[in-house]
Amino acid sequence: MGRKRKHPEKAAGGVTRRGFIGSVGAGAVAAATGVARRGESTPEITDPEGMVQVALRVNGRTHRMLVEPRWTLLFVLRERLGLTGTKVGCERGECGSCTVLIDGLPRYACMTLAVEAEGAEVVTVEGLLDGEELGAVQKAFVEEDAMQCGYCTPGQVMAAEGLLLANPSPTFEEIRRGMSGNLCRCAAYPHIVKAVDRAATAKKKGGPQ
Amino acid sequence: MTRDAKYWAPEPTPETPEPSGYPAPWKKTEVVGKPLPRVDAYQRVSGAAVYPSDLILPDMLYGAVLRCPHAHARVTKLDVTAAAKLPGVVVILTPTSPETEGITWPYYDGTEPVPILSTTCTFEGEPVAAVAAETPQQAADAVRAVTVEYEILPQISDLAHATVNGEPQVYARGDTAAGFAEADVVLERTYRTACEIQSPMELHGCVVRWDGNHLTAWESLQGVFWMQMQYAQVLGLPLASVTVNAAYMGGGFGSKLTISRESIIAALLARKAARPVKLFLSREEAMLVTGNRPGVDMTLKAGVKSDGTLTAFEFTDLSSPGAFSEGGEGLNDWLIRDLYTCPNVRCETSFATINAGPVRPFRAPGHPQGAWALEQMMDELAEAVDLDPVDLRLRNVPSVSQARGNRPYTTTGLEPCMVEGAKAFGWQAARTAPAQTGHIKRGVGMGACLWIAGGGGPPSTVIVKLYSDGSVNLNMGASDIGTGTKTWAAMIVAEELDVEVGRIQIENADTRATQFATSSGGSKTTPSDSPAVREAAYNVKKKLIEMAAEEHDLDPTDLRLADGAVLSRSDPSKSFPVTELQGVRRQRVVVGVGYRGPNPEGKVVCPFAAQFCEVEVNTRTGEVRVLRFVAAHESGRVLNRLTFDNQVFGGITMGIGYALTEQRVLDRDQTGKMVNVNLHDYKIPTALDAPADMSSLAIDLHDTECNTTGAKGLGEPVTIPTAAAVANAIYDAIGVRITDGPITADRILMALEAQGKEA
Numbered sequence: 001m002g003r004k005r006k007h008p009e010k011a012a013g014g015v016t017r018r019g020f021i022g023s024v025g026a027g028a029v030a031a032a033t034g035v036a037r038r039g040e041s042t043p044e045i046t047d048p049e050g051m052v053q054v055a056l057r058v059n060g061r062t063h064r065m066l067v068e069p070r071w072t073l074l075f076v077l078r079e080r081l082g083l084t085g086t087k088v089g090c091e092r093g094e095c096g097s098c099t100v101l102i103d104g105l106p107r108y109a110c111m112t113l114a115v116e117a118e119g120a121e122v123v124t125v126e127g128l129l130d131g132e133e134l135g136a137v138q139k140a141f142v143e144e145d146a147m148q149c150g151y152c153t154p155g156q157v158m159a160a161e162g163l164l165l166a167n168p169s170p171t172f173e174e175i176r177r178g179m180s181g182n183l184c185r186c187a188a189y190p191h192i193v194k195a196v197d198r199a200a201t202a203k204k205k206g207g208p209q
Numbered sequence: 210m211t212r213d214a215k216y217w218a219p220e221p222t223p224e225t226p227e228p229s230g231y232p233a234p235w236k237k238t239e240v241v242g243k244p245l246p247r248v249d250a251y252q253r254v255s256g257a258a259v260y261p262s263d264l265i266l267p268d269m270l271y272g273a274v275l276r277c278p279h280a281h282a283r284v285t286k287l288d289v290t291a292a293a294k295l296p297g298v299v300v301i302l303t304p305t306s307p308e309t310e311g312i313t314w315p316y317y318d319g320t321e322p323v324p325i326l327s328t329t330c331t332f333e334g335e336p337v338a339a340v341a342a343e344t345p346q347q348a349a350d351a352v353r354a355v356t357v358e359y360e361i362l363p364q365i366s367d368l369a370h371a372t373v374n375g376e377p378q379v380y381a382r383g384d385t386a387a388g389f390a391e392a393d394v395v396l397e398r399t400y401r402t403a404c405e406i407q408s409p410m411e412l413h414g415c416v417v418r419w420d421g422n423h424l425t426a427w428e429s430l431q432g433v434f435w436m437q438m439q440y441a442q443v444l445g446l447p448l449a450s451v452t453v454n455a456a457y458m459g460g461g462f463g464s465k466l467t468i469s470r471e472s473i474i475a476a477l478l479a480r481k482a483a484r485p486v487k488l489f490l491s492r493e494e495a496m497l498v499t500g501n502r503p504g505v506d507m508t509l510k511a512g513v514k515s516d517g518t519l520t521a522f523e524f525t526d527l528s529s530p531g532a533f534s535e536g537g538e539g540l541n542d543w544l545i546r547d548l549y550t551c552p553n554v555r556c557e558t559s560f561a562t563i564n565a566g567p568v569r570p571f572r573a574p575g576h577p578q579g580a581w582a583l584e585q586m587m588d589e590l591a592e593a594v595d596l597d598p599v600d601l602r603l604r605n606v607p608s609v610s611q612a613r614g615n616r617p618y619t620t621t622g623l624e625p626c627m628v629e630g631a632k633a634f635g636w637q638a639a640r641t642a643p644a645q646t647g648h649i650k651r652g653v654g655m656g657a658c659l660w661i662a663g664g665g666g667p668p669s670t671v672i673v674k675l676y677s678d679g680s681v682n683l684n685m686g687a688s689d690i691g692t693g694t695k696t697w698a699a700m701i702v703a704e705e706l707d708v709e710v711g712r713i714q715i716e717n718a719d720t721r722a723t724q725f726a727t728s729s730g731g732s733k734t735t736p737s738d739s740p741a742v743r744e745a746a747y748n749v750k751k752k753l754i755e756m757a758a759e760e761h762d763l764d765p766t767d768l769r770l771a772d773g774a775v776l777s778r779s780d781p782s783k784s785f786p787v788t789e790l791q792g793v794r795r796q797r798v799v800v801g802v803g804y805r806g807p808n809p810e811g812k813v814v815c816p817f818a819a820q821f822c823e824v825e826v827n828t829r830t831g832e833v834r835v836l837r838f839v840a841a842h843e844s845g846r847v848l849n850r851l852t853f854d855n856q857v858f859g860g861i862t863m864g865i866g867y868a869l870t871e872q873r874v875l876d877r878d879q880t881g882k883m884v885n886v887n888l889h890d891y892k893i894p895t896a897l898d899a900p901a902d903m904s905s906l907a908i909d910l911h912d913t914e915c916n917t918t919g920a921k922g923l924g925e926p927v928t929i930p931t932a933a934a935v936a937n938a939i940y941d942a943i944g945v946r947i948t949d950g951p952i953t954a955d956r957i958l959m960a961l962e963a964q965g966k967e968a
Contacts, residue, residue, distance in 0.1 A: 071346070084263035087260075087410070091491065094492075095492075141254045142254055143246055145851045147247070148859060149411070151460060153253050176899075180896045182896070185460050185893060186859045
């Protein structure tokens with residue numbers, strides 16, 4: 001499996017937790033940080049009149065709205081669209097709780113500005129359901145008990161979706177690596193790995209995707 | 210009241226009434242014990258579950274807190290003029306605002322309460338001012354726009370320079386000098402553990418709303434009733450004016466057994482604004498101010514006879530509650546006092562205040578620290594008297610709690626956990642495997658434990674309602690913090706009433722809608738609340754049987770409930786569907802109330818465990834890979850095998866983080882500030898750090914005494930012996946013992962170099 005790709009750690013088309021942070025500028029980190037680094041310089045205040053219009057495609061629906069350029073996709077999904085299945089854990093690309101699919105790739109919504117997501121297809125955990133019926137990955141997570149407190153679970157589910165889109169038949173080692181960008185403090189990892197394997201089988205058999 | 214909230218040794222609490230009848234222990238179960246998926250799994254995987262941080266209320270504001278960036282400082286100037294003029298800013302609170310006057314944070318280990326907003330800050334991150342604004346970005350802007358100047362004061366952030374608070378707490382039994390005199394081997398070692406941070410994935414915080422003088426808080430908490438009391442106490446409100454809801458919450462590990470200063474700040478912001486406020490901490494704030502497992506410096510001296518009999522332990526330790534305590538310090542000595550038979554024990558426990566975030570309970574307070582020392586020492590003693598580590602431990606298994614007046618345990622799983630675990634692991638073969646050549650060394654290790662609590666107890670009140678169509682409502686106060694509380698509760702109701710789990714609706718963890726339960730911590734939710742759930746369902750069953758007996762003139766002792774009907778045991782033709790009973794049709798609901806009865810008198814209820822692991826150490830790079838783990842746990846009856854195993858694997862993985870990667874690093878020589886205040890530099894285990902090969906053994910000794918379900922706690926023991934087992938395996942691999950945790954690559958390389966053992 002590893003031979004298919006040059007960089008096996010990006011097998012999911014995603015970003016590993018520790019690899020990702022290297023590409024994050026210090027400015028982005030500071031902007032996302034609640035603990036202010038104060039005292040040294042006067043910060044610039046964003047112009048409140050500077051709202052911009054965007055059209056966001058989320059779970060197949062188009063939302064036309066005004067956003068501040070600094071608003072993250074995570075903030076807009078949760079606090080403006082009410083799609084709170086996407087969780088917030090660190091707001092700096094370290095935990096993976098906010099993982100969504102952007103054009104089929106698992107991405108951290110906290111590290112994506114809403115304006116950047118314009119023109120892309122965004123899928124959140126709510127978008128995996130067919131009516132009230134769970135998707136294959138969600139079902140597998142239920143059956144294998146691939147969660148404890150469940151807070152990181154939507155992000156894990158989306159990372160698994162991305163992994164299986166890129167690699168429909170991952171080995172256990174590829175699953176562990178593909179899921180390593182998503183932290184679970186309860187550490188339901190063994191059950192998560194089994195669930196992703198089960199979902200891969202279910203998807204290949206057909207039925208709910 | 211704060212002391213009551215300490216979940217492992219509560220003050221006397223008003224007990225719930227005597228249960229109306231004690232159901233006999235289950236002989237055979239149909240539902241309980243099966244591996245069932247969680248009853249709320251659909252909600253959790255679909256995004257439908259509303260966690261407190263997900264809540265959006267109409268007209269809601271967002272709160273943010275201005276925090277002291279220094280470990281110790283005095284605020285000399287605070288000017289909010291510019292901040293107040295920023296767009297979207299609705300409220301700013303400072304230490305001199307009338308709204309904060311007289312509001313203090315009482316959770317202090319001294320006599321002086323802390324003002325809710327501080328002008329003298331004793332740890333990095335202490336709240337100085339707070340803002341509520343229309344958006345979180347505007348609130349953050351306003352915090353940054355506050356002009357604040359500090360006089361930086363001298364800081365002490367490490368134990369080496371800290372002043373010990375008062376006299377040590379002493380525990381003593383027997384005569385340790387005499388014990389050491391009769392020993393054939395006496396060893397004395399120092400051990401050190403790092404400060405570990407709970408780091409639940411959902412951040413700490415709340416959404417609060419006032420309706421007149423009534424406060425409602427949706428907060429990420431491990432329990433709602435103590436927290437209702439905390440709000441009421443700090444804000445001077447009657448309990449009836451406070452509602453706390455935490456039906457879903459995203460992990461706590463002890464750090465959410467208290468509300469936070471920020472909860473009170475949110476309530477004050479909301480009251481001033483007369484609008485709801487959402488105030489959740491950032492990850493950085495949470496790492497600084499929402500608790501930790503304190504690092505400990507320990508010295509352990511131990512004596513053993515050549516036949517493996519322990520003769521004496523002397524233990525001293527020093528740890529810090531941080532700037533003050535929010536519970537969870539201490540108990541580092543408990544395993545030394547109680548795990549192995551030893552007639553002569555002396556423990557001296559000391560604390561020293563430092564300029565760092567307050568401690569809060571963290572999964573088995575003190576126990577992983579004590580295990581780190583004791584279980585490494587046991588291995589050294591075994592080697593010194595030429596015994597297998599398991600054999601040495603087996604020669605010192607107690608059947609009584611020596612530190613609690615030699616009261617017997619209801620069951621003692623220590624020996625079967627070690628024996629069965631060793632067998633499943635292949636311990637003998639693994640121990641005698643030939644030494645490897647080359648730079649990759651394999652080793653095996655083990656550790657055992659008990660957990661001081663885990664027996665639970667009163668009070669707990671649960672209500673089960675059977676609707677007229679036979680479906681059921683279960684009303685319980687307990688929080689489900691990820692351990693599967695709701696699921697086993699539904700399974701118990703299903704067992705008693707023979708109703709499908711899917712036909713049971715559950716409401717929980719809401720002070721307005723449910724009855725009192727203690728907080729979910731200390732591995733005591735299952736043993737505390739499962740008997741109350743069982744009794745509530747049992748009482749519904751009893752009522753149904755009494756109704757059928759009366760309506761059809763039958764002997765109630767001849768009747769049983771199965772498959773939605775009351776059936777006669779002697780005459781199978783007599784079957785009365787529950788939905789057709791006149792009593793059910795008249796009342797439309799049949800209510801059963803269950804109370805938690807007292808624990809058995811004169812006995813101690815504890816869970817026990819032993820864990821075994823194999824590691825691989827690269828002696829060139831210092832890297833450690835944990836290859837496999839076998840965990841044997843005696844936690845009484847297993848209510849759900851699927852969630853049981855999940856919790857075992859999770860606890861092991863957390864323990865691996867404690868053993869190898871997790872440590873709060875403070876800039877102790879200069880600023881005292883935390884330098885790894887993020888999840889990139891503070892490394893909790895990922896999917897790649899969890900061993901691919903883990904197995905869990907449930908040792909059920911059929912404890913019929915502990916309570917009416919026979920279940921004991923599991924959440925803490927799963928992580929107590931893990932780090933010590935890993936340390937012992939690393940020693941087995943490389944022949945050098947590392948007693949400072951975490952065992953990072955650089956520590957391994959330095960230790961190898963010091964011993965001249967580098968590859």
